[in-house]
Each structure stands twice: as structure tokens, then as C-alpha cells.
Amino acid sequence: MPSRRQLLQATAWASGLGALGLTASTVQAATSGPVYAYVGTYSDGGKPWRGGRGLGVHQFVLDGATGALTPIPGAPPAVASQGEGAKLRNPASLARHPSLPLLYAANEFEAGSVSAFRIGANGALSFVAEMPCGGKDPAHLSVHPEGRFLFTANYASGDVSVIALRADGGFEADRAAVVYPDVAACGATPCKPGADVVPAAARAHEGFATSDHDGPHAHMVQSDPKGNFVLVADLGLDRVISYRFDRATGVLSQPGTVAVSESSGARHFVFHPNGRWFYLVNEEASTIAFMRYDDATGVLVPVSETSALPKGFKGTSYASGIRMLPGGRHFVSLNRLHDSISLFAIDARTGAPTLVREEWTRGNYPRSCTLDPSGRFLYVCHNKQGDNVTVFRVKNGDIAFTGQYVAVGSAAAIEFSA
Secondary structure (H helix, E strand, O other): OOOHHHHHHHHHHHHHHHHHOOOHHHHHHHHOOOOEEEEEEOOOOOOHHHOOOOOOEEEEEEOOOOOOEEEOOOOOOEEOOOOOOOOOOOEEEEEEOOOOOEEEEEEOOOOOEEEEEEEOOOOOEEEEEEEEOOOOOEEEEEEOOOOOEEEEEEOOOOEEEEEEEOOOOOEOOOOOEEEOOOHHHHOOOOOOOOOOOOOHHHHHOOOOOOOOOOOOOEEEEEEOOOOOEEEEEEOOOOEEEEEEEOOOOOOEEEEEEEEOOOOOOEEEEEEOOOOOEEEEEEOOOOEEEEEEEEOOOOEEEEEEEEEOOOOOOOOOOEEEEEEEOOOOOEEEEEEEOOOEEEEEEEOOOOOOEEEEEEEEOOOOOEEEEEEOOOOOEEEEEEOOOOOEEEEEEEEOOEEEEEEEEEEOOOEEEEEEOO
């Protein structure tokens, strides 16, 4: 028999669906049957590197046997991130609600915002609401595993937003709580901007990847697997900041930080399925920092740093996305300009990563990669001049190009309905 608490939670969840026009049958339709894919894009250039050739959030249906993405029958190719007739403003990062048929998009522009979309029974998106995130240029967003809070990493303003969600997944308030990096957490090594110097790892391959060490630049925010801490990768500070998370109030407190190598540019991270091993992409050094994680304290301990580029490579490259492969024995990361996928093997005893090989992405400037719900296909989004999504089959810890290209202007991120 369900507990009283479970019954109350279920009642609140069900009663809240009406505010977004959802029903229990709608939820069931969105969580079984066909799988749909959504590609966030840069639709308003603003800055030269963005491109701005997307149409908003593009929508597709997935062929589970081949990995092919085709337009949803009868649906428009893309939906606006801010309602009908609104100017498209870079819905470049996407996140799905963990239990409701809702998709969120971070709109990456100066007065940053977050949009919510309802996933219909046929997979088509419909715009629900938008609210300011309180920061500038939100480059990443994620939803807490319990579905009550949403986080954005605001790159230009160097802060993190916490947005409370109602039981129906809608925005609880019209303002976000904004958290700034806590300099007191840095201890003996001050949280101060670094210099735009060539990272040592980049010097090793005669690279010239430098930028944005003029202050904090939060690039990713996500809770740990248990939902007790929220971690932030800050490129400008060359640090990962770990906050204790209050599940009831959404308050982030007791920050602690760990530094990565100077000017390396902490960007994105992924946890191993065991929750104890942590892998961080350093954008400008093109390296992977391996750390051990204590989920009781939120403390990260650096172990090693490994190049994501082939031995002997010379020139400039910027690392970007990272994704754990099924089984937890391998992960992949992306290299922009080198335009490759780096495949890493994980030592089952120590967690240490070893670069196995590189695979051409079949595109230009890969920004992110995502697995489909089955874990059998990897999708790589190319923005800037790439304008496509390429599809790779995943099998036995390896990847192989399927020969499939999906045309999407300034493709930045992909998310699925299940």
C-alpha cells in the first residue's frame, strides 16, 4: 500500500497538471510509444561564433532501429522559444522534466530567459511560458532529479539561477534566485580571474586556445546523482564549485571549490554511474580532468588530467561536450576545430581514463553530443558553420558513423522525449 506521503504527492502532482492542460493520459502518451527528438539552436546570432541560422527548437521523430531523425508528421519543423510571433533568441540548451511531458530551453542572450514547452501526444511541442533567468547568456540548464527546481549556468554574468517549479512543472514564481560564486570558499587560493594565457596542456600541442578569463563564467550546472549537491563548472575561474542543495527551498549554500590547471577553462562534466568518479572537460586545454567525488560532503579530489587530442597534434582546438556511454566503461568528449570525438576507456578498478582513439564527427565545430534513450545511438550537434546533427551507432563501447546527417541550422543541443 502507498504511504500517506506518496498519496499526497500523487494528488498534488495530478491536480497540478490542469494548469498546463495536462492529464494522466497525456503523461502516459508522452512516456511510452514513439520517441521524439528536439534540437536547440542558435537562432539569433548576436555574437559571431553563434551562427544564428536555427529556427528555434527543431522537432523530429526517432526511428529506434536505425537512429534516423525525420520531421514529425503534420508538425512545424521548429517552434519559437518565446511564443508565436516572438523574436527567436537562441534556445541553445535543452532539458526534459524527469517525470512530466515538458521540455525546457535556456534562451542564450543578454537578458537571458527560460522557456517551457508541452510535449503533445504526437511529439509536437507547444509553447507554455517564459520567464527571465536573472542572468546573462544562460549557456546550460538542468532539472533537479525530483523535478522541483531548474538551474541555469549564466555564462556572461558568471552566476547560477535557481528556478522553482510547480507540481505541474510550470514556473512557480516570476523571478529566479541568482547565486554568485562565493569567493570565501576558495580558501588559500583566491577565486580570482585568471589570465588569458595559453594553458600548459595547450602549449604541449602548440595550441593557442585562450579566452574569457576576465572573471567568472559559469558554463554548466547540474546536481550530483543523489541530488544532494549542485555542481558548477566555471570556465573563467578554472574551478568546479560544489553547493549543498536544500531540496525544500532550493537554496544553494556552503560552497566548496576545486581548481583545475591554470587557464584550462572548466566547461562540462559527467559522473560515472557509480557516482564516485567525475570527468570534466577543460575547453581551452583540450583535456579531461579526472576527480574522485564524495557524495556525503560534495568534495572533489583531483586525480589526473589527460589530453583529449591525438598524440602529436599541433594547433588550436577547443574541447566541448562529454557523455558517458552505456555500461560505464567508456565515455566520449568532443573537440572543436579538430572536429573529432575522443573515445576514452575507464579503468574498472581506479576510474582512470585512457584515450583510445578519435573519430571524425562528420561536421564542423561540434558543440554537444547526446545518447538516445536506448543508448544505441549518439547524436553530435554542430553549430557555427556545421549546421547539422550527425548520427553514430554505439556498440560494445565503441562508435561508428551511420552515414546519417540531419540538417539543422546552428545546431547546439539535442534532447529526447523519453
